[in-house]
Amino acid sequence: MKLVYRYFSIILLLIILTVVSLAGTLFFHVGHSFTRIGEASRESMESTLVYNFIKEGESLAAVLADAMIDPFLVHDRHLFSSLTNALKSIDFVQDVYVYSSDGNILSDGTYSMENYNEPIVSIIPLDDMFSHTSVINQESGLIITTSPVQYDGELLGGVCIVMTSDRIERAISNLDEELHKVERNSYEMLFRAGLGVVIFLLIGAAFLAYWTACRLSEPLKSLSDAMSKVGRGDFQLSLPIERRDEIGSLGRSMLSMARELKNTTISRDFFNGILYGMRDGVIVTDENDNIVIINNAAEILLDSSMTEAVGRSIYDYIDEESYRNFKYEKNTNHKEHGLELKIVPKDGSERHVLVSSSKIKNNEALYKVFILHNITERKKLEDELTFKALHDNLTGLANRHALINRLKVAIARFERDPQRPYAVLFIDLDRFKFINDTLGHNAGDKLLIEISARLKRLTRAEDTVSRLGGDEFIILLNEVEGPDSAAIVADRVLEVIAEPVRLCGENVVVTCSVGLFVSTDSSIDINAVLAKADMAMYEAKKLGRGQFKNYEFDGALTTPEVFHIETGLRKALSNGSLQVFYQPILSVNSDETESVEALARWIHPDHGEIAPDDFIPVAEDAGLICSIFDFVFDEGVAFLKQVELETGRTIRLNINVSAYQITNSTFAASVNEKLIKHSLDPERVTLELTESALISEYDIAKSNIEKLKELGVGLALDDFGTGYSSLTHVLTLPFDYMKIDKTFIFKVHSRNRSSKIFQSILSMGQSLGMRIVAEGVEKVDDLKVIRDRKCDLYQGFLKCKPLPAPEIIEFIKKGGNYPV
Numbered sequence: 012m013k014l015v016y017r018y019f020s021i022i023l024l025l026i027i028l029t030v031v032s033l034a035g036t037l038f039f040h041v042g043h044s045f046t047r048i049g050e051a052s053r054e055s056m057e058s059t060l061v062y063n064f065i066k067e068g069e070s071l072a073a074v075l076a077d078a079m080i081d082p083f084l085v086h087d088r089h090l091f092s093s094l095t096n097a098l099k100s101i102d103f104v105q106d107v108y109v110y111s112s113d114g115n116i117l118s119d120g121t122y123s124m125e126n127y128n129e130p131i132v133s134i135i136p137l138d139d140m141f142s143h144t145s146v147i148n149q150e151s152g153l154i155i156t157t158s159p160v161q162y163d164g165e166l167l168g169g170v171c172i173v174m175t176s177d178r179i180e181r182a183i184s185n186l187d188e189e190l191h192k193v194e195r196n197s198y199e200m201l202f203r204a205g206l207g208v209v210i211f212l213l214i215g216a217a218f219l220a221y222w223t224a225c226r227l228s229e230p231l232k233s234l235s236d237a238m239s240k241v242g243r244g245d246f247q248l249s250l251p252i253e254r255r256d257e258i259g260s261l262g263r264s265m266l267s268m269a270r271e272l273k274n275t276t277i278s279r280d281f282f283n284g285i286l287y288g289m290r291d292g293v294i295v296t297d298e299n300d301n302i303v304i305i306n307n308a309a310e311i312l313l314d315s316s317m318t319e320a321v322g323r324s325i326y327d328y329i330d331e332e333s334y335r336n337f338k339y340e341k342n343t344n345h346k347e348h349g350l351e352l353k354i355v356p357k358d359g360s361e362r363h364v365l366v367s368s369s370k371i372k373n374n375e376a377l378y379k380v381f382i383l384h385n386i387t388e389r390k391k392l393e394d395e396l397t398f399k400a401l402h403d404n405l406t407g408l409a410n411r412h413a414l415i416n417r418l419k420v421a422i423a424r425f426e427r428d429p430q431r432p433y434a435v436l437f438i439d440l441d442r443f444k445f446i447n448d449t450l451g452h453n454a455g456d457k458l459l460i461e462i463s464a465r466l467k468r469l470t471r472a473e474d475t476v477s478r479l480g481g482d483e484f485i486i487l488l489n490e491v492e493g494p495d496s497a498a499i500v501a502d503r504v505l506e507v508i509a510e511p512v513r514l515c516g517e518n519v520v521v522t523c524s525v526g527l528f529v530s531t532d533s534s535i536d537i538n539a540v541l542a543k544a545d546m547a548m549y550e551a552k553k554l555g556r557g558q559f560k561n562y563e564f565d566g567a568l569t570t571p572e573v574f575h576i577e578t579g580l581r582k583a584l585s586n587g588s589l590q591v592f593y594q595p596i597l598s599v600n601s602d603e604t605e606s607v608e609a610l611a612r613w614i615h616p617d618h619g620e621i622a623p624d625d626f627i628p629v630a631e632d633a634g635l636i637c638s639i640f641d642f643v644f645d646e647g648v649a650f651l652k653q654v655e656l657e658t659g660r661t662i663r664l665n666i667n668v669s670a671y672q673i674t675n676s677t678f679a680a681s682v683n684e685k686l687i688k689h690s691l692d693p694e695r696v697t698l699e700l701t702e703s704a705l706i707s708e709y710d711i712a713k714s715n716i717e718k719l720k721e722l723g724v725g726l727a728l729d730d731f732g733t734g735y736s737s738l739t740h741v742l743t744l745p746f747d748y749m750k751i752d753k754t755f756i757f758k759v760h761s762r763n764r765s766s767k768i769f770q771s772i773l774s775m776g777q778s779l780g781m782r783i784v785a786e787g788v789e790k791v792d793d794l795k796v797i798r799d800r801k802c803d804l805y806q807g808f809l810k811c812k813p814l815p816a817p818e819i820i821e822f823i824k825k826g827g828n829y830p831v
Contacts, residue, residue: 142159473489536584648689673705700716
């Protein structure tokens with residue numbers, strides 16, 4: 012109910028009560044007055060009637076006394092009786108007595124004269140019977156009137172008339188009726204007049220009450236409207252601040268409050284616009300983690316309206332595993348920022364969110380604010396990318412990265428418990444290129460998918476089947492019983508792959524070669540494991556297609572010298588005796604160092620420096636060349652950063668690549684991983700390959716070279732002109748540099764065939780867009796000749812031999828203008 016109506020009702024009720032009370036009091040007093048007036052009028056008229064009645068009796072007594080003079084004089088009893096009887100016939104005359112002067116009755120108005128000569132006082136007990144007297148008997152209500160009978164002053168006797176009050180009572184009764192009529196009429200007139208006055212007063216009171224209520228409620232309504240405007244964020248107020256009462260004081264306080272609110276708060280609409288316009292979900296909970304409010308984005312995330320969510324625990328929407336992680340973060344006092352949670356909405360789906368939380372206080376109450384960023388699509392993409400990163404796109408098998416991770420686990424497990432060996436099967440399909448060339452790549456892909464499915468069916472859940480690329484597969488068998496059980500699996504692999512495959516409407520039989528390695532040495536690393544299995548596979552191919560070979564039993568270790576070199580090399584990789592030396596490659600024109608070639612050097616603690624020609628072939632055969640490459644790469648990157656830090660120069664790094672590496676289908680991918688790991692620009696790395704490395708598995712080598720070129724890695728054809736040389740490789744492979752072997756440099760200043768070959772190679776390489784590097788420049792004359800012939804770069808002992816990193820950095824600082 013509005014305040015004005017409340018005031019109106021209260022004031023009107025008070026006025027009505029007042030008017031009714033006044034009217035009741037007035038009616039009571041007026042009625043009482045009418046009653047008093049009626050009673051007084053009745054008493055007055057009753058007295059008047061009695062008085063008149065008495066006077067009438069006295070008149071009758073006087074008349075009778077005069078009429079009795081003659082009968083007294085003649086003593087005529089008969090006349091006494093006649094006169095008394097005549098008078099007694101009047102209706103209000105009860106008795107008439109005539110008595111002598113001595114007080115004896117002469118006539119009693121009856122014919123029998125029963126009271127004759129009786130003393131009058133025996134009947135009428137009056138003290139004075141001979142005077143004009145009127146007496147009212149209160150007991151009987153009779154009026155007794157006496158009058159003396161005198162003649163010439165002589166008392167003859169007296170008369171007494173006894174009258175009843177019936178006449179008076181009838182008159183009084185009639186008078187009462189008249190008075191009552193008058194009183195009723197007066198009351199009716201008074202009631203009508205009073206009712207009219209009351210109605211008039213009530214109407215006036217209603218108007219007065221409404222006017223008063225409006226006057227009272229109007230400032231309060233102004234204050235209420237002002238509060239509503241403040242609640243809506245409108246601070247332009249019109250308040251009754253000019254009043255000098257409590258309302259004016261309240262208005263001034265409210266105006267001051269509005270000014271403070273305007274200066275210190277944002278409007279509710281603005282806040283709601285921010286809260287409900289956020290794309291991230293916002294959930295506010297109390298200190299018991301019960302939901303207090305959520306925004307629109309949170310409603311969508313939880314698939315619950317605010318009405319459904321409020322009052323529920325936030326943990327009702329969190330997956331059990333995420334709930335445990337969330338509790339762990341809280342219990343260990345970790346920050347609740349950037350925590351990934353999986354929530355389970357009402358519809359049962361799963362959504363991933365990134366949660367940040369904070370605590371706020373409001374009126375001493377503690378609340379928690381959770382910001383939920385929906386990362387469901389990102390998680391799906393991450394899972395998809397993770398799957399792709401760990402699986403082969405074509406077959407869905409584990410890729411090289413996933414295989415290495417699981418192989419690390421197997422090796423670590425074998426190191427802890429040698430009774431739990433593992434086995435690696437390196438599988439290469441025979442004549443797969445022939446399938447691709449004759450039936451097409453689609454048929455080749457179909458064949459690879461079918462082979463993958465067969466291998467998956469063959470292995471256990473704890474084993475790993477991976478595809479390295481092309482037609483190469485590797486199976487990791489966890490916890491085998493020994494070489495015999497692994498050999499049984501290898502036989503089964505040969506059998507299942509040899510089963511016919513339906514391709515292009517024909518049943519095609521494909522065989523494979525399998526290299527088997529069973530763990531025996533806990534110190535062996537991953538690259539060595541893969542290299543040994545790979546070497547065993549190539550041994551199997553040499554035996555004929557459709558065979559498997561066990562490295563452990565049929566391996567290539569044949570002499571104690573090679574065995575000791577391999578064993579020492581493994582230790583060198585971990586104890587620091589393997590080092591990296593660097594030899595500058597300088598500009599022919601400016602003598603400035605453009606790049607350095609990183610070279611592995613083995614300083615044996617007992618035998619001193621061991622020549623690379625002695626340990627590199629053993630490393631390749633033992634599968635350690637990849638580990639050496641990784642070591643040289645990591646050290647070389649650190650060297651580049653140190654050069655840049657100390658000299659401000661940005662130079663390139665040249666690293667040699669073995670035949671085994673370039674013919675490994677995953678080599679380009681492994682190089683890319685290293686570039687990403689070190690955040691290194693690919694253009695600062697140049698990989699050097701010899702022509703002999705391209706002879707075996709040319710297709711794989713070519714594929715790796717093309718992928719490396721796509722990465723932006725520099726490629727150099729090393730030792731060109733020696734051993735196997737093919738112009739096809741020079742023309743078809745995208746080399747950036749050509750390094751002319753030092754055997755041509757020794758004779759370059761002469762006019763023999765070597766000098767002409769050098770000039771031809773130089774011209775051919777430069778015409779193909781390659782930069783030419785002269786190796787083995789040891790004399791000033793050699794440098795002068797290659798400079799005259801416009802060679803681009805050179806390296807050799809003339810300027811600097813391979814040295815440790817600190818000495819090469821000092822060489823670069825001094826500009827390379829002096830020999831070291």
